[in-house]
Amino acid sequence: MKSLLNLSDLEIGEILSILDEAERFKAGAKCALAQGKLVANLFFEPSTRTQYSFVTAEMRLGCQTLNFNPEGSSMKKGETFYDTVKTFESMGISAIVIRHKENEYYKQLEKLNVPILNAGDGTGNHPTQSLLDLMTIRQEFGKFEGLKIAIIGDIQHSRVAHTNFEVCKRFGMEVYTSGPKEYSEDTVPHISMDKAVKEMDVIMLLRVQHERLESEMKMTEDEYNALYGMNIERLQCMKKNAIIMHPAPFNRGYELTDDIVECPQSRIFKQMENGVYVRMAVVKRALDC
């Protein structure tokens, strides 16, 4: 049973084989054995990209999908999270995709006999986002070893940052952080935004997660962007082949100005495209077909 809970559970070779499979799907590969299998998508937190790229991936594999709406479910009558997921297992679902606000929610589900695909757990991990980030970086540079990446912004609340710190270091990348000190963590070296734009191969911006902040953001958009965001002035300081990434959704004006979103160095929409292929690979792996 091949769940995907956290990339740190996977050997480097297994991560590479998921990326290779994703590239085969991008090139048009099909998966006849996935036809008709039932996959349920349980999103307890809002999502556009992850939720609908999982649905797209499942449909392209020929699976049948169930999209759970917590607001219209028996959870409103007091049913627990565990009992809800157990219900889908009992109905013979072949794999269950879950996003939940609690870090490591999946530890409650260890007894279940159905693959769980983690679509994001609180501020903990976002393994499929990191896989699509790795796919995008490898397409660009053809390697990971020796590349310099700065992950910039609200580090403390970012499951994307937490998963990418671990996996990028394992792949031999030099990992740095930048952004407001109050949202930083001391597990990764901190550099200034101006140094980051001059020296990095990958500038990975993170969303200011207003909904997770304990107190309201005190800076205006312009103040935040001037200190920690990408804009035309900083774009001109980047290395020749460096790229800009962002898991999205993004706050236009804060992490990046409008003219950065679709600039030639931006890979933001390429990341979204790759998300479908990575999720096809992950669902196929879970279905063991």
Ligand code: CP
């Ligand atoms: N990147 C990401 O997880 O986006 P969603 O929250 O829209 O799924």
